[in-house]
Amino acid sequence: MAEFDVDLFVIGGGSGGVRAARIAANYGAKVMVAEEYRMGGTCVIRGCVPKKLFVIGSHVHQEIEDAAGFGWSIGQVSFDWATLVANKDKEIARLEGAYTTNVEKSGARIVKTRAVLEDAHTIRLATGEKVTAKYILIATGGAPNHGPAVPGIEHVISSNEAFHLKELPKRIVIQGGGYIALEFAGIFAGYGSDVTVVYRGDNILRGFDEDVRKHVRAEMEKRGITIITGCTVAKIDKHGRDFTTHLSSGSSIASDQVMFAIGRHPNVRGLGLEAAGVAINPANGGIQVDGWSKTSVDNIYAIGDVTHRTNLTPVAIREGHAFADTVFGKRPVQVDHATIPTAVFSQPEVGTVGLTEEEARAQYSHVDIYKTDFRPIKATMSGRDTRVLMKLVVDGTSDRVLGCHIVGDCAAEVTQVVAIAVKMKATKADFDATVALHPTASEELVTMRTPTARHVRQAAE
Template structure:
């Protein structure tokens, strides 16, 4: 819209996407709150005398909801102020230039940008999979679970493990690999695991949840090794899949990348159809908010700003709000050793 284009945004749920509504922002609020318990314990050493304390999960969730609602209003206002129209409806492709809104209205456009993001993926269907929650539901739990089993070893699993442990839950992490944080430096993986275990989080690697039984309000998670764990909640955070279903992609001729299940795009974020582009998690390239923003900006510059820009995905910084937190950029030691004959390692 800033380049003078006539723009419509079709959004079937809430404005702001994964990050604002059910991702980084509410997650960070939960993380910040979970640190307070530790700070209260540390306070005595600094001369503070703090009386009896209590924590109310419902208050945290309600205040988080207020902040998310405020942010959503801000995102909507920004889009409308730019001169774009917001359609609160799902849009489905009928051909390369035509979209049908859930309201029944048909819209035509010279260019179409798909940015539908992704959704939690529970993996293979197992008995009792209907009892398992994802990070989406974790933000809206009616009460704090006393015991929770979290399957996964990446960003989301470890962030929520730290969150629940900080609020006093008994947390067990189950991960199929030999160690958490696959793809990160070996030193970092070992350090984070050791620190999490020091905080009382149980980490079981080399196994998976094969079945979940429900008895009243309680659950039993059966593991591939033969053991089982009782809990009040079971959460899977084993990855996300691109939201490509029921968008009319096949009808319009938009190809899916067989390697990752996302929409196939070239270096300009162009799909197999000349006037249709895709950015962000729906392409399943680098599923990080700032990357999606950059890809969207490059699309606008290229197509409407007469300034062709390709996004360089080579060196992307990333942060994991585990406890302790991790920040990383560039090659891992393993990748560096694979590429170069000599590698210097510095530690402090």
């Protein structure tokens, strides 16, 4: 008899867990995957995918407004929130089915139930069944974090509930200044809601390049979104179907909905980690792992948001694939977490890869900045008051491009391609030698010749 029931037991049927399961099964491993909610995880079910669908739909009204400048006369238009939600649900159900089918085709078995560790090799299912596994992979992702409890917090929704609202709120208050808060601010504003963003910091998008932060805020405010920084939500009162949000500054805001998007925490509670001896990283609250995604227990690994390293779906997928290659394919692979491109599907959109100006100046003695801020060609006809930002951060000593930051239409698409060059350590001369593709906004990336700023750190005496 086999020493273990399965070679690999994966806890979590999200993007990272699914990739690991499929690749391990392709290598011949006997694999079981436990998912207590829906296959696909945060990204597919209540994250990136439905978010992007909502973002695309929210652009339509602006496109209709812009059409007039190009000669189009469009009559009365209407929007139905319920139709949007229903059609989104159909697409998510289709994707969930595809995830399930792909896992099962690989030969892995799916159990739709909660799984808890009893020891380093034993998993107890909510059905009462116990399974032993040679290796265990934890890929349970993250969950919304509402932060310290405030009076009335029971009235607050997260991004999870935002995808299933029965109706579009006329007025909404969103606390947070990162990816999720700004993306939903643009979504609701695009569909016609009056949106107020409340953030505790001095400006939105903490951790992003300072020029990006300023530019996005200015553009969002042009579009009618109110952004209040330097304060937090202190209390929420409910009056029938309405809410009054009291701020730490002493002011208050009336709305039909209040949403918190102040971060996500690793989904580690109730997994039996202590019983198995799996350590938590005290610095971030996620499962502690090494460069191979191995936990403090030799046969237990963890990937994705539950480790709280780089919380992006493609990173979880890459980590899951690398784990399967290393453990079951005997092809050791470590994931390089440096120079990972990322996008914020705010309105306007942000795409960024590599170092910010501030990070570069802290690490390099000579930093050159190439920056342009211009009106896109579409706006010259539509009349819309909007501008695009493009910025390159360059090591003035080696000429290597350290970072690229874009704010404007299709920023994410452009950044994905530029990320290849940045990852390959392309120089500014390489960018300059590339012929511009005209007329595009992205041609600015290969036509900026004169630094807009030059920072040289003097050597210590």
